[in-house]
Amino acid sequence: MASEQATSSRTVPRQTRRPLAGLFVTCLVDVMRPSVGFAAARLIEAAGCEVYVPSGQTCCGQPAYNSGDRADARALARQTVIAFRGCDYVVAPSGSCAGMLKKHYPKLLADDPDIAEEAQRFAAKVHELVSFLVDVRGMTAIPPEMQAAPRGPVTYHDSCSGLRELGIKGQPRQLLTSIKGLRLVEMADSEICCGFGGTFSIKFPDISNAMVESKTERIAAAGPTMVLAGDLGCLLNMAGKLARQGRGIAARHVAEVLAGDDSTPPIGAPMSGASRR
Numbered sequence: 200m201a202s203e204q205a206t207s208s209r210t211v212p213r214q215t216r217r218p219l220a221g222l223f224v225t226c227l228v229d230v231m232r233p234s235v236g237f238a239a240a241r242l243i244e245a246a247g248c249e250v251y252v253p254s255g256q257t258c259c260g261q262p263a264y265n266s267g268d269r270a271d272a273r274a275l276a277r278q279t280v281i282a283f284r285g286c287d288y289v290v291a292p293s294g295s296c297a298g299m300l301k302k303h304y305p306k307l308l309a310d311d312p313d314i315a316e317e318a319q320r321f322a323a324k325v326h327e328l329v330s331f332l333v334d335v336r337g338m339t340a341i342p343p344e345m346q347a348a349p350r351g352p353v354t355y356h357d358s359c360s361g362l363r364e365l366g367i368k369g370q371p372r373q374l375l376t377s378i379k380g381l382r383l384v385e386m387a388d389s390e391i392c393c394g395f396g397g398t399f400s401i402k403f404p405d406i407s408n409a410m411v412e413s414k415t416e417r418i419a420a421a422g423p424t425m426v427l428a429g430d431l432g433c434l435l436n437m438a439g440k441l442a443r444q445g446r447g448i449a450a451r452h453v454a455e456v457l458a459g460d461d462s463t464p465p466i467g468a469p470m471s472g473a474s475r476r
């Protein structure tokens with residue numbers, strides 16, 4: 200895995216002849232759940248790519264963009280496009296951030312003559328992690344040596360941006376059910392929003408709370424020991440509500456389960472020992 204300070208003129212250091220996948224880590228993964236980033240890197244490498252993590256990346260700009268601050272959003276978009284120059288792919292373990300990079304950057308930078316065309320090319324290389332594994336790299340099953348099935352059944356929440364902007368639905372289920380011993384149980388209305396929505400949960404806390412209460416009721420009704428999703432914002436929201444309700448249902452990012460990380464405690468649980476990397 201390579202890492203280097205990004206500049207507008209640098210050449211990405213390649214260590215192999217494999218395709219180079221730039222890992223967009225995301226703010227929440229970086230600050231709240233680094234184990235997701237390490238899991239994503241292992242999965243990308245298992246799909247036959249070299250992983251590159253440019254240190255010049257920061258936020259995708261979505262909070263600023265959704266709050267109407269187009270100036271800061273454009274600055275962050277420009278910085279991100281430059282940071283990933285030279286990559287064959289740009290992969291994010293988040294449908295929300297991947298949607299921002301892929302769907303909104305071209306429009307956001309359309310009036311910037313210095314980078315508008317590059318933003319279009321950049322967007323074409325962007326993929327959410329699990330859809331990248333299945334749709335781009337052709338992964339149909341998790342390699343046996345990576346598999347570690349969770350104890351008890353799991354259920355899956357379809358995050359809004361991943362589902363509606365990027366069409367992510369069957370891909371995570373395909374890889375999850377390839378893991379020997381894993382039992383996937385579907386909750387009712389898995390496609391309905393959990394109520395997080397980034398700044399939505401701050402602007403409309405009562406509505407957000409009602410939505411996550413409805414979501415956790417459906418999770419519990421399915422009878423899982425763990426809920427999975429592809430967006431950490433959703434998972435933090437659901438994990439917090441499940442814990443306050445005393446449900447006893449764990450929460451993990453789907454990348455952690457797919458990569459066989461059974462040593463990092465579930466989201467919100469006390470850390471005990473080092474996570475597997």
